[in-house]
Amino acid sequence: MGKMPLLKRDVSLGDLYVAYRKAKVEAYYENTHVQALAFTEYEQNLAENLARLHRILLDKEETWSSDLEFIGTYAYLPKSIEATAWNDHSGGHFSAVDPIADWKRRFDESGKRAEAKLRLIIRPSVDFQVITALWIMKVDHLFDASLNPALSYANRLRRSRVVSSDESRREDINLSATGLFVPYFSAYRQWREKGLAAMEDALSRGKSILAITMDIEQFYHRVCPRFLLRRRFLSAIQLRLSRAERSLTDSLLQAIETWYRSTPDYADRPLGAIPVGLSASKIIANVLLVELDDAIATNIRPLYYGRYVDDIFLVFENTQQLDGGRAVAAWLTKTLAPLLKPKRDSSKSPSLRVDLAYARDSELIFAGPKQKIFALSSPHGLDLIEHIREQIRLQSSEHRLLPVVPESGAEMASRALLASHDATRHVDALRKADSVSVRRLGLSLLLGDIEIYASDLRPSSWSVVRREFYALITRHALTPFGFFEFATYLPRVFGIMLGCGDFDAASDFISVFAQVAELLQETSTVGKGKQQSRFMLCMKHCTEAFRQTALQAATRQTSKLDSRYLSVLRKLRLLDPDVSLPSSSERLGRLAHQLLLADWGSRPYKEFWYMSQSTDESGPPVPRETEVRRKLRLGAIRRFRKLAGRLKVPHWPALAFPTRPLRVDEIPLAAPDVLNDPNAYRKAIMALRGARVLESARIGIEPEPPSPKAFTTFVVPGAPRERITIGISSYKTTEDQWKAAALGRHDRSLLRYRGLNDLINRMLTEPVRPDYIVFPELSIPLRWALRFAKKLASNRVSFLSGVEYHRDTRPSVLRNDCLVSLVTNWPGYASHVVRLQSKFAAAHQEAVGLRRVDPTRNKSLYRPTGYLALPTLYVHRGYCFSVLICSDLTTIANRSVLCGELDTLFVLEWNSDVKTFSSLVEATAMDLHTFVVQVNNRLYGDSRIRVPAKEDYLRDVVQVKGGISDYYVLGQIDYQSLRQEQRRKSPRIFKPTPIGFTMSQRRRVK
Secondary structure, X not given: XXXXXXXXXXXOHHHHHHHHHHHHHHHXXXXXXXXXXXXXXXXXXXXXXXXXXXXXXHOOOOOHHHOHHHHEEEEEEEEEEEOHHHHHHOOOOOOOOOHHHXXXXXXXXXXXXXXXXXXXXXXXXXXXXXXXXXXHHHHHHHHHOOOOXXXXXXXXXXXXXXXXXXXXXXXXXXXXXXXXXXXXXXXHHHHHHHHHHHXXXXXXXXXXXXXXXXXXXXXXXXOOHHHXXXXXXXXXXXXXXXXXXXXXXXXXXXXXXXXXXXXXXXHHOOOOOOOOOOHHHHHHHHHHOHHHHHHHHHHHOOOEEEEEOOEEEEEEEOOOOOXXXXXXXXXXXXXXXXXXXXXXXXXXXXXXXXXXXXXXXXXXXXXXXXXXEEEEOOOHHHXXXXXXXXXXXXXXXXXXXXXXXXXXXHHHHHHOOOOOOOXXXXXXXXXXXXXXXXXXXXXXXXXXXXXXXXXXOOHXXXXXXXXXXXXXXXXXXXXXXXXXXXXXXXXXXXXXXXXXXXXXXXXXXXXHHHHHHHHHHHHEHHXXXXXXXXXXXXXXXXXXXXXXXXXXXXXXXXXXXXXXXXXXXXXXXXXXXXXXXXOOHHHHHHHHHHHHHOOOOOOOHHHHHHHOOOOOOXXXXXXXXXXXXXXXXXXXXXXXXHHOOOOOOOOHHHHHOOOXXXXXXXXXXXXXXXXXXXXXXXXXXXXXXXXXXXXXXXXXXXXXXXXXXXXXXXXXXXXXXXXXXXXXXXXOOOHHHHHHHHOOOOOOOHHHHHHHHHHHHHHHOOOOOOOEEEEEEEEEXXXXXXXXXXXHHHOOOEEEEEEOOXXXXXXXXXXXXXXXXXXXXXXXXXXXXXXXXXXXOOXXXXXXXXXXXXXXXXXXXXXXXXXXXXXXEEEEOOEEEEEEEHHHHHOHHHHHOOOOOOOEEEEEXXXXXXXXXXXXXXXXXXXXXXXXXXXEOOOOOOEEEEOOXXXXXXXXXXXXXXXXXXXXXXXXXXXXXXXXXXXXXXXOOEOOOOOOXXXXXXXXXX
């Protein structure tokens, strides 16, 4: 029976727009892809391209699945290189410090080529990626649903949280989300943690256990995808496909086979393979092993079993007293027979073969050398678990803290484990941890921190650190071994060099890379036989990766798009003489801007839009089809654009098809008015992120009551705390830094950045972590403050900080704002909401100083109007506080309206008149009967937590002043005790409430 053609009811044009959005996100995060230019070009004529694709899919004569030009091409990536054969010819141990010289010497002594391996990947067309995403939306999610979420953790599809009353099976997949898959890091963490917890529980109960980890050898390259439509498999997962679903699946499998037949690997294994780099492959590989999952869960009844793609983590009680790898392998094959069979090979450790009746053309081998078996009993087993957890804590601290890059290359190498002789000691799980994977992780963490530095710092301020980093990369990554170990990271290093204007370093980088490639051709198996042509494809792919990164780096504001930039790009012809490059600086600039608008640049489009965009973007015509507009939520996006009216008109496709959509905390920065209406906020989150907010509680500014007080109420829901821990910074901002900020030349130096990061990191590592961290007025550049707020929120810490002057929409008007970042689970997951609260009026000396700093432009301070000119009562998880910026405290009305409403008043200062403010703070604590947190610039000091206590010695929980370096103190606020005494009018710790004091009803609630 031939394939049944697809009908319009099977695939609509709107479906293709949704599939394109998801395909774009998956391509962006797929590290084997070099797709930025292809997607950018495709998106410039998106309506025409998707209409054409729709016609192809509905064509009765389906031919696309056999059209290689439509499907895409292939490439090779470096996989591994083995030079152990050279060890026998060394004549004793000798090692040169220079890795390239050492490599040449060892090759000359041996005369044998090192054994190199390359990995086949697909280079799919954008059309094929859209079809792949469409297949996942229409069919593949049914296969994914057959997997037990308690057993299979990796590559799981995003699914809707709300089950529709309509029983249609297609409505389970989340079509609204921008991407297809659940983030890998949370799934991996869960897979690992559940296994360790099961081990810990069993050992604590005195059981002897076996813990086994193993993975399948060359998994993707030995799986034939044809099993998907075999009756035996569909019966095993109890799935019936419609004719249209079967037809689309058959076409996809035919396309994969067409592609695979075109590759050199087909001659080595004609039975088939699934392409590395294709979204569909993730689920095909996952569902293949569903029968293995069920067999292990049923026959072994383990304490824990989890599978992460092909990585097995198995824990069971050792009731059989199994001793040794062969005994364990024999027991597993007997227990899981006929599914698991021994495989005879030359290795000492027995290999195991998975024999799936529906996939006999797939070769699934758990190789003996990659198996890791632990026989554990208490208490030694618990010691091992604690060691593993300690390694996990050390690794996670890299993510929990703000970046602090070491100053010297030697320290960098030590931190990244690049110079470690035994990196395998640093393991984070019971899986086989080889030194290559550990060094890759170390370099990845270091490189991530370097990229943050490149984004946040002025290039000239950290050039010494970059030179040390580049030298480190040259020593450890631009080597024959490094070529294979770190190939996917090297383009990112090249991008940093160009983004920071290090053109000489970038040019030298490409020259050395070319030399290493030439050396590998001379001394390894990539230089002879069939490997030669594959290596040429590998070099072409590497060249395109470097070119893409260079163009993406050009989207950064600091990039210099001149002839020097072009000359570095032309150096790529050393790697591939045929590489296509921009012909002029103007062409380079246009390409960079197109990448930026397509949200494929190093700089996210969202950041450019709300921080730098100075002109309106017209964009392509909006699709006319109602179904397309509805599925892309274009009406909601248009309404959001109106709420962001103070910004320039955005490029609408960047909001409809983002690779990095606005986060929950960033949405109010672009459109502060969403905080006036929770429904508008919910709709904006749905429009921009495709995420539904199920929480019914209100967030943002409350509507005015019938008889409004002269303040605004801002509510952020959450579970209350009994006590509040405050981290008070004693941080110095100089007059020169104040002046530079007023002139728009913020001090973004390494010294300042490292000091701030270190100060905040020390607070985060305190045994008692603060609930709020507070910095003085005008203390931190806005860009940095937003990054700090995000990192602190990931640690469940809120952040109040004065930010340095930044430009309002009017060029001569500056804003003096306090950034208020409050953590919440309101969206349904851990997040935070951010608001910029402006100073109500400039202090007298501040206004004079601003006029003097640039007399030609007559700079002035932004003055809020309407409800923005009123004090704000923040009700954060039931805790009531307000923030006043320095001289705003001197206005009596700003204080008096809050009487009875507050648990705490935060006062952020740049204030030299400490004696006057000392009296104000002390009086305010008594008059408002509230805690007052005063945080002043360390230049002048007097930061403290003031309490309306009866006893004088209790009135300052903390008080700090002076010092030659920045520091902090932690203090606790027992606001519940304050409320209790205010309710009962029975003072014990606190002074009696002032005459006329009325406690707000909100604070009366226990």
